[in-house]
Each structure stands twice: as C-alpha cells, then as structure tokens.
Amino acid sequence: AQSVTQLDSHVSVSEGTPVLLRCNYSSSYSPSLFWYVQHPNKGLQLLLKYTSAATLVKGINGFEAEFKKSETSFHLTKPSAHMSDAAEYFCVVSSPGGYNKLIFGAGTRLAVHP
Amino acid sequence: DGGITQSPKYLFRKEGQNVTLSCEQNLNHDAMYWYRQDPGQGLRLIYYSQIVNDFQKGDIAEGYSVSREKKESFPLTVTSAQKNPTAFYLCASMKMIGTPDNQETQYFGPGTRLLVL
Numbered sequence: 001a002q003s004v005t006q007l008d009s010h011v012s013v014s015e016g017t018p019v020l021l022r023c024n025y026s027s028s029y030s031p032s033l034f035w036y037v038q039h040p041n042k043g044l045q046l047l048l049k050y051t052s053a054a055t056l057v058k059g060i061n062g063f064e065a066e067f068k069k070s071e072t073s074f075h076l077t078k079p080s081a082h083m084s085d086a087a088e089y090f091c092v093v094s095s096p097g098g099y100n101k102l103i104f105g106a107g108t109r110l111a112v113h114p
Numbered sequence: 115d116g117g118i119t120q121s122p123k124y125l126f127r128k129e130g131q132n133v134t135l136s137c138e139q140n141l142n143h144d145a146m147y148w149y150r151q152d153p154g155q156g157l158r159l160i161y162y163s164q165i166v167n168d169f170q171k172g173d174i175a176e177g178y179s180v181s182r183e184k185k186e187s188f189p190l191t192v193t194s195a196q197k198n199p200t201a202f203y204l205c206a207s208m209k210m211i212g213t214p215d216n217q218e219t220q221y222f223g224p225g226t227r228l229l230v231l
Contacts, residue, residue, distance in 0.1 A: 004156075034219075041227065106154065107156055
C-alpha cells in the first residue's frame with residue numbers, strides 16, 4: 001500500500017530565509033511524486049513532479065525537490081522565502097493502476113513573516 | 115483560455131436537499147475526478163471517470179452521485195444521504211494518453227465550498 005507522510009503540519013519562516021517542507025512516502029513500486037500548493041479558498045496548483053528522470057526536480061516559483069530513494073523522502077525546498085509563498089502545500093504520490101489514483105499527505109501550512 | 119471551471123463558488127444546502135456541483139474542462143482531458151477536502155486534511159477521492167459514460171467510486175462515494183455524458187463535463191450531486199456534506203469540493207482532470215511527462219498530472223479547478231443551512 002502507498003502512503004505519504006508530511007512531517008510538519010505548520011512551518012513558519014522569515015521572509016528571505018530558506019524553506020524546507022518534509023515529505024516521506026511509502027510505495028511498493030517506483031512512484032511518481034508531486035508537490036501541489038493551495039492558497040486559501042483556491043484550487044491546487046502543481047509546483048513540481050518526479051517521474052523517475054532526474055532526482056532533483058525544479059518547479060515553479062523557485063521551488064525544488066529531491067527524490068531520495070534510500071530515505072524514501074521527497075522534501076521541498078526554496079532558498080529564499082517570499083511573502084507570497086504563504087499557503088498550504090501537499091505532497092502527493094501517484095498509485096499505479098489504470099486511473100492514476102493520487103494519495104495526498106495531510107498538508108503543511110507555510111507561514112512567512114516579514 | 116483553457117482550464118477547469120467549477121460553479122458555483124459557494125453553495126448552500128438545506129436539510130434533505132440534493133445539490134449539484136458543476137465541473138467543466140476545455141483541456142480535452144480524458145479523465146476527470148472529484149475530491150473532498152476537510153479542514154486540516156488532504157484530499158479524498160469521491161468519484162472518477164476515465165471515459166464518457168463510465169465512472170467509478172473512489173474512497174468516499176457514499177451519499178454522492180455523478181454522471182459523465184460529455185467529455186467536458188463531470189457534475190457531482192450531493193444527495194440527502196450524505197449526512198456531513200460541509201466541505202470544499204475540488205474537481206480535477208488529466209490527459210490519459212500523451213507524453214510520459216504529462217500523463218499523470220492532474221490539474222485542479224478552483225473549488226466549490228458547500229455549506230449546510
């Protein structure tokens with residue numbers, strides 16, 4: 001069975017400092033992994049995805065994530081936080097099978113302070 | 115301007131009433147999905163459809179129904195059997211046939227917030 005664990009429900013950083021949002025996954029197969037961002041009362045926007053190509057994945061808005069199979073991790077990072085990064089972030093794994101079921105983590109709320 | 119639209123943005127349901135949430139996409143995507151989001155939780159799959167006139171139950175289908183009469187449209191009905199319908203509902207779509215880079219990415223609409231009166 002596949003699962004996703006986001007290790008922090010809330011993360012708070014100061015503007016201009018690095019961001020680290022942690023995600024561990026469990027999968028019997030070589031997984032596809034995603035990070036989505038959700039601003040309040042909005043839909044989800046894809047930040048980046050890993051599909052067994054390069055292990056370091058670059059996404060939009062300066063975010064990137066590194067797939068580490070040995071640690072079953074897919075942490076999201078950004079060198080310098082911006083106020084507009086404040087949102088909810090979801091780590092997601094795609095389940096193999098005909099309909100590409102997505103398994104969502106519980107989410108990490110990122111707060112950015114001036 | 116391509117994308118996924120959901121309407122209404124807010125919906126109020128009275129006791130015992132059925133309500134229908136609209137989801138339309140003009141991305142020519144094959145698969146469509148409905149998710150429910152509760153505060154502090156990730157998304158849970160209600161129903162999905164890979165082709166017209168076919169759909170499957172997800173993890174929490176009880177109290178909901180769907181139809182897929184057109185490729186572009188996948189409406190969700192919240193029936194009176196759903197005893198706790200207050201949530202944020204998100205529709206998503208995905209292209210099933212294409213390059214590996216695009217095949218598994220689900221794209222989401224802006225959501226509908228359902229509230230019970």
